[in-house]
Amino acid sequence: MEYALAFGFIVYIFFSYNEITKLKKQVKAQEKQLNECCRRTGNQELCSYFVSDEIKEKVLHLKNIGKLTEAVKEIRLETSMDLLEAKEYVDKL
Template sequence: MDIYILGAIICIGLIIRTIYFQVGEIYSREDKKKIKRMQYQIDELCRFVGYDELMSTYISDEDQKFIKHLKNIGKEVEAIKKIRDITGLDLKEAKKYFDSI
């Protein structure tokens, strides 16, 4: 059963990303909200079946250590930029994640 759920998660994620790249740019605020909601649902499904590494906001242990290192040496901007590069989070969400570590 898990393999079917995993396959569905991957397919849905690929469809969303394909649509996004084909469109090139999301034109309306409503489209952005729909995609964000769909990505959230995929992430929750990944979390539910135990595949956290497939979540769009997943940060590997190695990257987490590097981000914590940047935080400890006072390079907040670089750390938040790294979080955004890895996860695709917007600035507000990346800052929130940074503050939580």
């Protein structure tokens, strides 16, 4: 009886994990669509990837003094960029 209960719990966790993964992918796709709408309508400040001038200056300063990791971390904290996107952004500065 306990094995069946444990197995059922494991199956439940597996299906829950799969459902959460699907929902995360949907949210990411919707976020990209909203960002594109913001870009096309000229409302960049509403975009989830928007970086204010103050943050740009801080990140640029961190990059210039050789603290690239901290600069990428700061971008990730202020935006919803993933690691690769944040690194590319900092590299372009």
